[in-house]
Amino acid sequence: MPVVSIDAMNQHLAEISKCVSVSAIALLILDGAGWHSSPQLILPKNIVLMPLPSYAPELNSVENIWDYLRSNFLSHCVWDTYEAILDACAMPGTPSWQIEVIVSIGTREWAQVKT
Numbered sequence: 001m002p003v004v005s006i007d008a009m010n011q012h013l014a015e016i017s018k019c020v021s022v023s024a025i026a027l028l029i030l031d032g033a034g035w036h037s038s039p040q041l042i043l044p045k046n047i048v049l050m051p052l053p054s055y056a057p058e059l060n061s062v063e064n065i066w067d068y069l070r071s072n073f074l075s076h077c078v079w080d081t082y083e084a085i086l087d088a089c090a091m092p093g094t095p096s097w098q099i100e101v102i103v104s105i106g107t108r109e110w111a112q113v114k115t
Helices: 006-019 061-072 082-090 096-106
Strands: 026-030 047-051
Touching: 006 026, 006 047, 061 096
Parallel strands: 026 047
Antiparallel strands: none
16 A cells, blocks of 8 residues: 555455454554554454554564665665655565565564464
C-alpha cells in the first residue's frame, strides 16, 4: 500500500484473518506505530496483537535491516520523485549475496517455527 493508516491496517488485519486456519489464532507482533494501537482498529476474533517495547531492535529485526540499508544503499541520496524512492528501496537486480546479507540480518534463530 502506498500509505499507512488505520484503514490500511484494518485491511491488512482482514487479509491476515482470511489466512488463519480454522480454530487457530494468529499472533501479530507490532511496533509502536500509531495505527497499530488505534481504538478504531477492527480486530478479527482470530488475531491477537502483541506490541513490542518502544525500542527493541533485538526483537524487531527490521530495525536492523533499515539501519543496514540506510548505511549501505540509501544514505547521501536525493531523489526527484516518490517513485524514484520506491525504485531505490526495491533494489532491482540486487545480487543474491546482498539478499543473503539482508536475510541474515533479519533472521533470529530463536524466532524460527520448526515443524
